[in-house]
Amino acid sequence: MGIMLQENGPLSSLDKPDVPCSLYMKELQGFLSRVMSDYFRQFQCVDFIYDSTESIAQRAIELFLRHASLLRPLGEGGKMRLAADFAQMEMAVAPLCRRVSDLGKPYRMLRSFRPLLFQTSELIASSPAVGDLIPYSTVLHFLFTRAPPELKSPHQRAEWSIARYSQWLDNHPSERDRLALIRGALEAYVQLVRARQGKEFAPMYPIMLQLLQRATSGAQGPKA
Template identity: 30%
Template sequence: MASRVLIFFIRHASLVRPLSEWGKLRMARDMAKLELAVGQNFVILHHFYSRGVEKLQSPTQRNKLTPLQYLLWLDSQGKDQIWKCVRATLDDYAAEVRVRGDKEFSPVYPLMLRIGSALPEKTVSQKS
């Protein structure tokens, strides 16, 4: 979805010609807002919990928090801490699957792992 949003933005932005100085500033501001919104992969990760099996607990369930408490916690944390929290739920789920002797994981498990594993790397490279 994020890829599609970026493609549409670029397509539409390239159609605006000529671009005044004010237009260039507005385009830069819009692109910065879009980058911030698309960079919020944690929204996507959290959505995957609704698509996963019951044994894959959300951070809210795992930490026995109300949704409001969890949202407030999210607002106060950096990406690396949020990923650690999400990763803990994935690790718990994987351990439970292995203990039960199951051969397959929920289809969302590898997706969440792949998306989440890339997040801290981006955070570190953005700080450099």
């Protein structure tokens, strides 16, 4: 998924508007299709195979959503291409399951996250899907992408690569741990502004702070 950052990040509203989806998505679709046709479809025990491959599809969706929420910067052209990738992701994992809708929560998260790409930050923070279906931490990661560079994402503050941060998220599935790291990034931004004797924060900061407070006062929430 690392190539996702290179392909979608800096696109402007006029960059390659005719590209239906990203190259990595086309490669993923081809790879999964070949795996199923070359290795799995020769077996007769179809139900057993799907019971195994559906978990692979769920994991693929979860990683896609994770990396989609970490894309930074994300221009208007990047949003359009990413929206196309969301739709193509369903086609990519289709060979791994009987029906994509059988994938449960990951599938519902995929469907619920896509509309957020084009909503205002205020609407995103108030979406009923946030916290209930989409983890607070995932949405907060996405809101970082709309913030000024001074408001660094957790991995940027820690000077970690995306790959290392993704591994950290795998090792810390608890929302409590993830939100603590996000809180640290927000607090670091506050300290930066005060050190510069700034008189106001970026408009995104109070939105994120309010969402973080709601997240930490509620239940632990789902993983992503």
